[in-house]
Amino acid sequence: MELTPDLQEKKQFLIAGLKRTYKVQYDAIQPLPYIKDRLYCVDKVFVEGGVEVCLAPELTRGTGGSWERLESYKSIYTDFRFNSKRRIIQGEPGYGKSTLTLQLAYDWCNGVSDSPMNNVETQILLRLRQLGSVKSLYRAIKSFLLFHEPRVTKDDIEKIIHSCSSVHIILDGYDEYPGRDSNDDDDVHRIINMELFADFDVSLTTRYLPECLRKETKRAKLTGFDDKARNEYIRKAVVSNNDEAVAEIKRLLYENSILADLCHVPLIFVMFAHMAHDQRDLMKFKSVTQFFKHMIRCFYDHLKWKYYDNKSNKFCCHETGHHELDKIAFEGLNKKNQQLSWIKTEFCQRVGPESYNQYISIGILVEEDEVSDVSTGDNVLFTTMVRFYHKLFCEWYAAHHLVTLVKNAHDLSDMLRFLDPFDLQYLFRFACGLDPNAGKKLINHLKELPDGDKFAILSILEQTGEVNDIMDSVKKLCSRRVDIQKGDSALLQRSMTQLLQIASKNNIPISCVYLGLCSPRVDESGLNLILESGLSLSILSSLQELNIYDSNRRLTNEEFAAILSYSSQCTSLKELT
Numbered sequence: 001m002e003l004t005p006d007l008q009e010k011k012q013f014l015i016a017g018l019k020r021t022y023k024v025q026y027d028a029i030q031p032l033p034y035i036k037d038r039l040y041c042v043d044k045v046f047v048e049g050g051v052e053v054c055l056a057p058e059l060t061r062g063t064g065g066s067w068e069r070l071e072s073y074k075s076i077y078t079d080f081r082f083n084s085k086r087r088i089i090q091g092e093p094g095y096g097k098s099t100l101t102l103q104l105a106y107d108w109c110n111g112v113s114d115s116p117m118n119n120v121e122t123q124i125l126l127r128l129r130q131l132g133s134v135k136s137l138y139r140a141i142k143s144f145l146l147f148h149e150p151r152v153t154k155d156d157i158e159k160i161i162h163s164c165s166s167v168h169i170i171l172d173g174y175d176e177y178p179g180r181d182s183n184d185d186d187d188v189h190r191i192i193n194m195e196l197f198a199d200f201d202v203s204l205t206t207r208y209l210p211e212c213l214r215k216e217t218k219r220a221k222l223t224g225f226d227d228k229a230r231n232e233y234i235r236k237a238v239v240s241n242n243d244e245a246v247a248e249i250k251r252l253l254y255e256n257s258i259l260a261d262l263c264h265v266p267l268i269f270v271m272f273a274h275m276a277h278d279q280r281d282l283m284k285f286k287s288v289t290q291f292f293k294h295m296i297r298c299f300y301d302h303l304k305w306k307y308y309d310n311k312s313n314k315f316c317c318h319e320t321g322h323h324e325l326d327k328i329a330f331e332g333l334n335k336k337n338q339q340l341s342w343i344k345t346e347f348c349q350r351v352g353p354e355s356y357n358q359y360i361s362i363g364i365l366v367e368e369d370e371v372s373d374v375s376t377g378d379n380v381l382f383t384t385m386v387r388f389y390h391k392l393f394c395e396w397y398a399a400h401h402l403v404t405l406v407k408n409a410h411d412l413s414d415m416l417r418f419l420d421p422f423d424l425q426y427l428f429r430f431a432c433g434l435d436p437n438a439g440k441k442l443i444n445h446l447k448e449l450p451d452g453d454k455f456a457i458l459s460i461l462e463q464t465g466e467v468n469d470i471m472d473s474v475k476k477l478c479s480r481r482v483d484i485q486k487g488d489s490a491l492l493q494r495s496m497t498q499l500l501q502i503a504s505k506n507n508i509p510i511s512c513v514y515l516g517l518c519s520p521r522v523d524e525s526g527l528n529l530i531l532e533s534g535l536s537l538s539i540l541s542s543l544q545e546l547n548i549y550d551s552n553r554r555l556t557n558e559e560f561a562a563i564l565s566y567s568s569q570c571t572s573l574k575e576l577t
Contacts, residue, residue, distance in 0.1 A: 003160070007156065007160060007163075010151060010152050010160060011160045011163070013149055013151050014122075014149070014152050014156070014157065015122060017145070017146045017149035017152065018122070018124070018145055018146070019108075019109045021144075021145045021148075022102075022106070022108075022109050022123075023109060025102060025105065025125075026041060026043075026102040026105055026106045026109075027039065027040075027041050027042075029041065029042050029044075029045055029099070029102070030363075031045065031237065031274050032271060032274050032275070033299070033362075033363025033364070033366075033389045034299040034302045034303065034362050034363040040237065041106070042099060042102040042105075042106050043106050043110075044236070044237065045233070045236065045270075046099060046100075046102075046106075047225075047229050047232045047233040047236060047237075047266075048072060048073055049095070049096060049222055049224050049226070049229045049266055050069065050222065050224055050229075050530070051069070051070045051075070051220060051221075051222060051223070052067045052068060052069050052070065052220065052221050053067065053068055053076065053081070053082050053218065053219065053220045053221075054067055054218070054219040054220070054221075055067070055068055055081055067221070067519070067532055069530075070220070073100055074114070074116055076089070076116075076203075076220045077201075083218075084216055084217065084218040085194070085199065085200065085201055085202065085216065086192070086204075086214060086216055086217040086218065087202070087203045087204070087217070087218050087220065088203075088204050088206060088210075088217055088218070088219045088220070089203060089204070089205045089206075089220050089221070089222065090205075090207065090208070090209070090220070090221040090222070091221060091222035092207060092265070093207065093265075093267075093391040094265040094266060094267030094268060094390055094391075094392065095222040095265060095266060095267075096266045096267070097172065097173070097205035097206075097222060098127075098172055098173065099266075100205070101203075102125075104117055104123070104125070104168075104170060105123065105125050108120055108168075117168065120166050120167070120168045120201075121164045121166045121167065122160075122161065122164045122166070122167045123168045123169075123170065124137075124141060124145070124161075124167065124168070124169045124170065125145075125170040126140055126141070126145070126169075126170070126172065127144075127172050128171055128172060128174055128180075129173050129177060129178070129368070129370070129387075130144060130368060130370045131177065131179070131188070132178055132383070133178075135179075135184065135185070135186035136154075136187055137169075137187040137188075137196075138154045138157045138158045138161070141154075142154045142157060166201075167197070167200045167201070168200070168202075168203070169191065169197065169200055169201070169203070170202075170203045170204075170205075171188060171191070171202065171203070171205070172205045174188075174204055174206035174210060175206045175208055176341070178370075180210070181210065189210075192204060192210055192214075193213075193214060194214050194216070223530075224265060224266060225263070225265075225266050226523050226524075226525070226528060226530070227523070227525050227527060227528065228523070228525055229266075230253070230263070230269055230273070231246065231250070233266075233269070233270065234249050234250070234273055237270075237273075238274060238277050239277060245277065249273055249277055252276045253272065253276070264536070268392070271295065275295070275298060279298075287429075287433050287462045288429055288430070288433070288462060289429065289430050289432075290433070292392075292396050296396070299362045299363060299364060300362060302362075303358070303361055303362050322351075323400075324351045324355075325351050325397050326397045326398065326401035326404075327401050328342065328347065328350060328351070329388070329397040329401065330397075330398040330402060330405075332394065333395070333398050333418075333419065333424060333427065334416075335418055336418055340387055340388070340394065341368070341370070341385045341387040342386055342387070343385060343386075344367060344383075344385060344386045345384075347386050348386075360386075363389055364389055365386050365387070365388060366386070366388070366389050367384055367385070367386050368385050368386075368387065369382040369383070369384055370383055370384075392426055395424055395426045395427040396426075398427055399427050399428075399430035399431040399434055402427065402442075403431050403434050403435040403438040406431065406438040406442060407437060407438050407441075409441075412441065412442070413445070416445065421446060421449065421452065421455055425455070428442060428446065428459060429459055432459040432460070433462040439459065439460075439462075442459065443456045443459050443460060446459060455495045457473045457474065457495070460473070471508070474502060474506075474508055475503075478499075478500070478503045478510045479509075479511055480511060480512075481511065481513075482496060482500065482510065482511075482512065482513050482514065484496050484497070484515055484516070484518060484531070485514075485515075485517060485518065486516060486517035486518055486519075493531065493533050494535055497531075497535050497536070497537055500513065500540060500543075501537070501540070503540075503542060504541050504542045504543065507541075507542055508542055510540060510542050510543045511545065512544065512545040512546070512547065513537075513540070513543060513545070514549070515531070515546075515547065515548045515549065516549050516550075517549065517550050518548075519531070519550055519553055520532075520537075520548060520563075521559060522559075522562035522565070522566045526562065526565055526566060527539055527566075529563075529566055539566070539570055541572060542572050543570045543572060544572055544573060544575070545573070545575040545576075546570070546573060546575070546576050546577070547577045548563070548576075548577070563576075
């Protein structure tokens, strides 16, 4: 489509306006939510975690298919095996999906030569949670990306987009999209199903797969930070090339081995790394609950130091008295379709204006505009929504209310029917850590669930903070063959890997580990065995026998050598099969 001279000029306005909007977004990365004046450009802090692609997909809501690790996020767009107009990038909360989209925006705006965005004429990046009732992509672009550009209308955008030689659309956060999994005839679902912009490149980030996908859709997933990525982040964003400071932060992490799984989540590790650098006397944590309690205390302490006056006592009050916030968080999670954002005015009314303003100032809550009503022309009405800084914070406060409910309940199965431990493992672990009596009832409930017995052991550890209290259970578990298989739930795999690492750290003999169809590979450091699920097994010094079975895979010489090298570091190993 050939544009008139007037539209050619507006095209330049459009591209310049998009870059202006993206710059504001990618220049505002905030590693510690309670330090609002410490902002970074995404390129200064972005570190690549693990990325895998599904080469033989099973297009279901599960995680089936054959997955293979990529060298870089750039390979999602350059690897010929992943050639497609539709790409889905999956990842759990905090694994860096939105940060990756901002890095792609930075690449496009700055013409980064080795980026797949370098030759894209126009890039559209939309956060789906903000769309509200907006069904039109053009209106969404005008409302959220070009609201400051009066010279370009919604109708202009439609004409210009169709005239571009190449367009890359990035839709961030399908799992938070108000119209997700609906039958509405909106542009988002038409784009996913290739009924709209079939010739445009489209990337969709999400926690889970949409209900309906075209077979042409390719899938990638972010698998978190390994030791190499953590080391790179410390050097790039925290202490530069100060080897002594790098070693100190890593020492603090290794001393807090209970946090190993949590620090696999990039968002949590980033907060830990900055806290460890700022607080040289960072305490040793015995549980995830203890770490999170300390982190929340840091949020409040920073606000007290910033506004030290007679309000300090009020800060203490809100730090401990947050019952209504707990209730709101629990109500949001305890639904078939979880609610993760709320209308500001309603939320503020429930918790009270003073508490609300503190939660915003501290960084526990974040405000965001969402379209509430669409009128004619280019005019839309916005509603200010509020959400927790991260879903883990929602689980932390919900756990406090869960404790109250559990202590007064006789039958937990009906009350907890919407709370899936796989999706909300930290909600359960926090609750066990916050109150011993409620923890006992929750642990008994978990033991009755499929694969719940192993998770229950972790919850006992959370409850007491003492590894000694679960030693008998761990010894009993490790005295027989420990199976980790492809069909196991992610909850079971995560629980098993953590318990094996606890056993190894405490010199408990592990008789045998059997990995069935898990397609394990050794990471670049040579210190971790990465399973197909993305979970990892670090060196197990007390492991006596390791069996790896995968009838569908042939190891290369390099892969075999890496497994031999990993095994040789398991100093008690007697047999490798």
